[in-house]
Amino acid sequence: MLAVSITPTPGRRNKFIHCQKAKVRIAVLPIMDLKTRWNSTLELLECTYRLREFTHEWLQNPKYSEYQPLFSTQDEWTIVKYVREVLRPFRDWTLRMSKRHTVTLHHVITVYNDMFDHFDGVMRALSKKKTQWTEDLFFAVKLAGQKLSKYYAEVTPTTGVVHVSTHILDLFRKLRSFTNWDKGMDINREDETSYTTQYQEAFLKYVENEYCAKHRRVPVNKLETVPSNNLLPCAMASGSYQSSFDPYDLSSDDEE
Numbered sequence: 001m002l003a004v005s006i007t008p009t010p011g012r013r014n015k016f017i018h019c020q021k022a023k024v025r026i027a028v029l030p031i032m033d034l035k036t037r038w039n040s041t042l043e044l045l046e047c048t049y050r051l052r053e054f055t056h057e058w059l060q061n062p063k064y065s066e067y068q069p070l071f072s073t074q075d076e077w078t079i080v081k082y083v084r085e086v087l088r089p090f091r092d093w094t095l096r097m098s099k100r101h102t103v104t105l106h107h108v109i110t111v112y113n114d115m116f117d118h119f120d121g122v123m124r125a126l127s128k129k130k131t132q133w134t135e136d137l138f139f140a141v142k143l144a145g146q147k148l149s150k151y152y153a154e155v156t157p158t159t160g161v162v163h164v165s166t167h168i169l170d171l172f173r174k175l176r177s178f179t180n181w182d183k184g185m186d187i188n189r190e191d192e193t194s195y196t197t198q199y200q201e202a203f204l205k206y207v208e209n210e211y212c213a214k215h216r217r218v219p220v221n222k223l224e225t226v227p228s229n230n231l232l233p234c235a236m237a238s239g240s241y242q243s244s245f246d247p248y249d250l251s252s253d254d255e256e
Contacts, residue, residue: 003032016058039094093111097111123142
């Protein structure tokens, strides 16, 4: 609402910019959220947080005193800081996948597991606090995790083998991710039911049927698909990754 109050007329905009003179190199105005733009909410929160000092100064003008009740309280600013930390990794993943000019299919498993780990880390941290807003944020993150699981389940049955194959073909990963899943669940990687064994066999069968057989021009057995419920397990089940994200460690915030 304050962004709408500050930006409608040239006079208000100029006064807001004047509040920033001699304090910042480039003066900016508040922005508004755009539902059709990725990461728009995060950009709004970051901009609003950076401009909070100037917004407070602008509200001291008697002309705009009627808008003072719209200024956030200290608790609300704390919530803004936490929500920023929850959303930041999604912007990183979006840019990581969208701005590359090379193949990104082999990153899919890693990104999904990183997102699940991120949600796990956030919910563990929030579960230690019992204020109303932390409980509300916990519930929101939980729903977001369920939505992510829904997308994950829709991808797995039809493209699981392709994702596994591209992941294994990545020289920086190969079978390491699946081995880490086995370690996280205390499973012997040599067992037939281990993720390492299942995905290695699925990969070899895929190569045999899709490439080797066609090259030799001889019939081979059809590829046996790995059960979809065992394909690409989310990291929440394995607990093999440890998220470095700590939403309560805000010392690295860039408030400039």
